[in-house]
Amino acid sequence: MNDTAEIAVDVRGAIKRYGDFTALQRISLGIRDNEFFTLLGPSGCGKTTLLRMIAGFEDVTEGGIYLFGDEIKTLPPHKRPVNTVFQNYALFPHMTVLENVGFGVEMKGGSREDAAKRAGEMLELVQLSQFAKRKPAQLSGGQQQRVALARALAPSPKVLLLDEPLSALDLKLRKAMQVELKHIQRETGITFIFVTHDQEEALTMSDRIAVMSAGELQQLGAPREIYEHPRNMFVADFIGDTNLLEVSVDKIEGGRVQCHIGGGHQLICDAIEGVNIGAKVHLSVRPERLVLSDQESDGNSLRGTVTENIYIGRDISTMLDLEDGPKITVRTSNTVRGSKRLIQPGSPAFVNMEAGAARLLVD
Amino acid sequence: MAGGAVSGGSVASDTYKQVRHWLLMPSWLVLGLFVFAPVCVMVIYSFLTKEFRGGVIWEPTLAAYDQFFFDRGLFGDSDPVLQWTYIEIFWRSIWQAGLATFLSLVIGFPTAYFIATRPEKTRALWVFLVTIPYWVNLLIRTVSMKFLLRDEGPMNDALLSIGLIGEPLQIVNTNLAVQLGLFYSYLPFMVLPIYASVERYNFAMSEAAADLYATKWTTLRRIVLPAVKPGVIAGCVLVFVPSLGAFLAPDLLGGAKNFMIGSLIEDQFKGNAGNWPFGAAASMILLSMVLVVLILFARQQRRAEAAT
Numbered sequence: 001m002n003d004t005a006e007i008a009v010d011v012r013g014a015i016k017r018y019g020d021f022t023a024l025q026r027i028s029l030g031i032r033d034n035e036f037f038t039l040l041g042p043s044g045c046g047k048t049t050l051l052r053m054i055a056g057f058e059d060v061t062e063g064g065i066y067l068f069g070d071e072i073k074t075l076p077p078h079k080r081p082v083n084t085v086f087q088n089y090a091l092f093p094h095m096t097v098l099e100n101v102g103f104g105v106e107m108k109g110g111s112r113e114d115a116a117k118r119a120g121e122m123l124e125l126v127q128l129s130q131f132a133k134r135k136p137a138q139l140s141g142g143q144q145q146r147v148a149l150a151r152a153l154a155p156s157p158k159v160l161l162l163d164e165p166l167s168a169l170d171l172k173l174r175k176a177m178q179v180e181l182k183h184i185q186r187e188t189g190i191t192f193i194f195v196t197h198d199q200e201e202a203l204t205m206s207d208r209i210a211v212m213s214a215g216e217l218q219q220l221g222a223p224r225e226i227y228e229h230p231r232n233m234f235v236a237d238f239i240g241d242t243n244l245l246e247v248s249v250d251k252i253e254g255g256r257v258q259c260h261i262g263g264g265h266q267l268i269c270d271a272i273e274g275v276n277i278g279a280k281v282h283l284s285v286r287p288e289r290l291v292l293s294d295q296e297s298d299g300n301s302l303r304g305t306v307t308e309n310i311y312i313g314r315d316i317s318t319m320l321d322l323e324d325g326p327k328i329t330v331r332t333s334n335t336v337r338g339s340k341r342l343i344q345p346g347s348p349a350f351v352n353m354e355a356g357a358a359r360l361l362v363d
Numbered sequence: 364m365a366g367g368a369v370s371g372g373s374v375a376s377d378t379y380k381q382v383r384h385w386l387l388m389p390s391w392l393v394l395g396l397f398v399f400a401p402v403c404v405m406v407i408y409s410f411l412t413k414e415f416r417g418g419v420i421w422e423p424t425l426a427a428y429d430q431f432f433f434d435r436g437l438f439g440d441s442d443p444v445l446q447w448t449y450i451e452i453f454w455r456s457i458w459q460a461g462l463a464t465f466l467s468l469v470i471g472f473p474t475a476y477f478i479a480t481r482p483e484k485t486r487a488l489w490v491f492l493v494t495i496p497y498w499v500n501l502l503i504r505t506v507s508m509k510f511l512l513r514d515e516g517p518m519n520d521a522l523l524s525i526g527l528i529g530e531p532l533q534i535v536n537t538n539l540a541v542q543l544g545l546f547y548s549y550l551p552f553m554v555l556p557i558y559a560s561v562e563r564y565n566f567a568m569s570e571a572a573a574d575l576y577a578t579k580w581t582t583l584r585r586i587v588l589p590a591v592k593p594g595v596i597a598g599c600v601l602v603f604v605p606s607l608g609a610f611l612a613p614d615l616l617g618g619a620k621n622f623m624i625g626s627l628i629e630d631q632f633k634g635n636a637g638n639w640p641f642g643a644a645a646s647m648i649l650l651s652m653v654l655v656v657l658i659l660f661a662r663q664q665r666r667a668e669a670a671t
Contacts, residue, residue, distance in 0.1 A: 057570055077573040084574045090567035094589040104575035155575065 006033040006068070008191040009054060010158055016049050016215075022048045025215045026063065029191060030210075036185050039195045040202040040265075041212035042238070047195045048060065050212075051161050054089075054193065056080050067158065078107075083157035085165045091136040097123065097147050098132040104155035105202040108258035115154075122150035126185065142173045149184070159191045166201065178205055198238045203227060211235050233361050235282035243290075243328050245283045247360075249275055257360060259283070263325030265302045269358040282361045287331035289357035292318055292341050293350045300353035304342045316342065320351060367442075402650075409643035416637045427644035450629070453648070455622040459538065459613075460606035463545035464553075467602045468595070470546075471553030477560035478554075490558065493551050505544055505611045512540055512616070536618035544612030552601035560594025561587075592667070596660055604653050624649050 009031040016024035024046045031037045039047035042332045052058040054065060056077035072080055083104065092100050101122050102115030110118070123129045126146040136144055145165060152160055162181075166174045182205050184190045196202055202209050204221040211218040211226060211234075219231040230236035237244060247267065251258040257271045259281075267283065275281055296303070304320040307327075316338070318330045330351055331336040345348045409427050411419040429435075434446035478489040496504060511518055512534045520529040534540050564587065572582040586594070610625030617623070624645060631642025 057573075077570070078576045078578055082574075084571070086567055086571055088564065088565075088567065090571040092571070092586055103577070107572075107576035107581065151571075151575070179496070250572060346645060 006070060007031065007066075008033040008035070009193065010066040010069075011050070011054075011063070013068065014050070014053060014060055014065060015062035016046070016053065016058060017061045023215050024053075025217055027155075027212075027215075027217050029210055029217060029220060031191060033191055034189050036182065036194065036205055036207045038196060038206040038209045039212060040196055040199060040209050040238075041218075045212040046215040047197075047212050051163055051193060051195050054159070054162050055084050066235055081157055082159045082161055083152035083155060084161040084163060085148050085322055086151045087164045087167060089136075089144050089165075091144060091147055091151070093136055094133065094140050095135075097128065097134050097136065097139070098234050099134065100147060101151045104151065108155050117152050119150070119185040121203060122145075124153045125153070125187075126150045126180075142169055142177065145169060145177060146180075148194060149181070153184075153188065153190070157190065157192060162192060162194045164195055164197070166196070167198075172271075174201070181205065199267045203239070211238065213238070228285060228360065229359065233282055233284075236282075236359070237362055240286065241329070241331075242284045242286055243287070244361075245326055245328070247281060247283045248281050249281065257361075261322070261325050262304075263323050265322060265325055266360060267300050267302075268354065269300075269352075269360060272360050272362065274362050275360055283358050284361055285353060285358040286334075287317065287329045288315070289329040289354050290328070291352040291354065292332055292343060293328045293352050294343060294348075296350050297352040298360065299355060302328070302351045302353075304349060304351060306345050306349050308345055309342060318342070320349060322351075364392075365592050391589055405566075405643045405646055408640055409647050411640050413638045413640045417632070417639060419639050427638075427640035430641055431644055431648065449645070452627055453624050453652075455538075455621070456607055456625070457652075458579055459541060459545060459623060460603050460609075462542055463549060463606045464603040465600050466542075466551035467544045467550050468599060471550055471598060472557055472595070474639055475554045475557035476561050479564070480566075486562070488554070493554050497551065501548060505548070505615045508547065509535055509540075509615055535616060536621070538617065538621050540616035541613050541621050541623070544616045545606045545609055547611065548612060549602040549606055552605070553598040556597040556601065557591060559592045560591040593664070596664065597608050600657065600660060603656065607653065608649060610613070 007030040009148045011027055011029050011031075014024055014027045015022065025360075027046075027050060049058055053060055053073075056072070056075060060073045064071055067080070067082065090104065095103070098116060098119050102112075102119035105118045106112060106115040120129065120132065123132055126149055128143060128146055128150065131139060131143065131147075136147060139147065145168075148165065160195040165181075166177050169177060178201060181192070181194075194205065196200075203226075206223055208220065208222055209226050209286060210220045213234050219226055219235045221229075226235060227239055230239060230242075233244065236242050240354060242261075245261050247261050249259045250259055252271055252275070254269055255271050258268050258338045259265065260266050261283075269283065291297075302322050304322040304325070304326075306318055306320050308319045310317040310319070311334075314334055316334050318332060320328050320330065322328055330353060332341055409420055410423050410425065412422040412424050414420050414428065429443070431449050432445060433443035435441050435443050474493070478486055478493070481489060510516055514531040514533065514535070515518070518534075519528075522528045523531065534543075568586050568590065569582050572586045573579075577585065607623075608628075609623065610623045610629045613621055613623040613626045616627070617626075626650070628642050628645050630636045631638045631645065636642075
């Protein structure tokens with residue numbers, strides 16, 4: 001990717017401790033200028049803590065945070081040229097929408113007229129111009145969300161921080177806002193740092209994703225990289241659905257590993273560093289990369305019995321018991337072609353793997 | 364107030380209305396007997412003729428109000444001249460009560476803010492500590508205050524012994540002592556309502572303000588204060604109104620020269636003056652003033668609400 005891009009936010013070995021509890025364990029990451037960057041992880045993983053450290057609401061116990069090369073960790077929040085969209089918006093209830101959006105500009109030293117003018121522009125950007133005179137309580141959740149976004153964008157921050165801004169919206173509105181946010185990010189060219197626990201949201205919107213767990217950075221990369229080449233068990237399991245199978249390594253040859261799972265099923269996949277013959281490691285394979293068939297293929301092919309077909313709308317999920325081995329899930333698209341491949345529960349079947357579908361994981 | 368009133372449901376069937384009517388009866392009775400009736404008695408008495416050493420004669424007259432505002436000479440036959448004695452007492456009461464309200468706000472707001480921002484577990488303890496003095500009777504606390512402040516009291520002793528002053532400070536029997544007494548008596552009435560509204564305040568709004576380049580002071584002025592205003596107004600009313608009518612602090616700490624309305628009225632019923640119609644008239648004037656203040660506040664509140 002474009003490694004020449006300027007680094008907007010540089011987190012260097014940041015540690016956050018609350019008494020004995022370590023919320024962040026020496027995180028280092030560089031967020032590029034103009035990037036839609038997502039901090040993704042389950043609740044309690046430290047993603048919000050990291051965001052609040054960048055905003056200035058949490059002290060940095062150790063390490064540093066740099067904004068375009070300047071150390072900012074000692075600056076109070078009101079002196080940092082970054083703005084935040086809060087999880088529950090935190091709009092000022094006694095001010096009109098226009099006053100809310102103009103507040104930051106006014107506080108930065110702009111006149112009331114400047115503030116109102118800029119607020120008007122921002123409301124146009126989020127398509128809420130007709131609501132300028134209303135109070136936040138008179139708006140719907142989705143509209144309040146957009147006011148919060150406009151308010152944070154109005155002072156032209158160098159970096160925009162978004163703390164799970166879509167979590168309070170219903171699914172349909174959330175999907176629409178995802179597209180809108182992405183659009184606004186491209187249009188304004190501002191670096192977005194987006195916190196979410198929703199992996200689908202992260203994959204949809206981000207240029208790059210940092211997957212976090214238990215205060216540690218698990219993997220940093222583009223959505224495709226994270227999804228298709230998860231670095232460890234946690235990432236493979238957290239991002240999307242996957243089959244995690246325990247395998248024993250039999251042979252390593254020419255960048256390929258031959259291994260077997262319980263029941264003696266043989267598999268061949270790409271070798272990775274740190275795997276030795278005889279080791280027991282995990283293998284991750286996405287259900288949609290598996291093909292259900294009544295015939296054995298010449299590649300990786302596992303024999304089992306179908307136990308259940310689950311209809312989930314767009315796809316159909318088939319569960320199988322591998323012969324003397326673990327369970328495995330196959331996902332077939334709900335199309336005419338896909339439906340033809342379905343096999344009734346109780347019948348024997350083969351699970352064929354596309355080349356490169358299975359990935360070994362070190363831990 | 365008494366009575367568990369069932370408030371407006373959407374299904375207002377006849378039975379429901381009847382039941383509600385009966386359930387509200389105790390409240391209406393209590394209000395009628397103990398609020399409405401006494402006020403009526405007072406209004407009527409203020410227009411009656413006084414009986415020597417207490418009581419009234421049932422002859423309607425405006426004498427009580429006349430006495431309040433006008434001087435007609437020793438024998439009551441000179442031309443009426445506007446007299447300032449009672450108006451001055453009222454004026455002193457208003458500014459004493461106003462100052463006590465202001466001081467309570469200055470001390471009470473930070474206190475309430477401090478309590479509301481403590482960890483949830485310790486908040487109840489802080490609130491309890493604020494209310495502890497109220498387990499002791501106000502009379503006893505006011506007398507104790509007098510002992511603390513008097514010339515040979517511990518405060519003067521301490522100041523003398525460290526050489527900060529050469530002569531004991533004369534505080535008792537001054538307006539300052541009355542002010543201290545009022546402030547001390549009603550401070551918790553300021554702290555508690557403000558605490559209740561700060562506790563409900565969403566501190567994410569302060570973070571949002573700081574994030575949008577507002578300093579702490581601006582955040583307090585532009586975001587926190589408007590949000591907790593109902594609590595501040597409630598606190599001010601709860602301190603101002605009883606301060607205005609207080610008689611313990613002015614009696615015990617102020618002496619004869621620093622009369623307030625409360626003492627004046629008390630004197631008409633319990634003391635030597637023994638002029639019931641005049642006491643009732645003074646009470647009516649006080650009540651009207653309090654009502655005016657409350658109505659102004661209520662109107663301001665309503666205007667603020669309408670704007671929301």
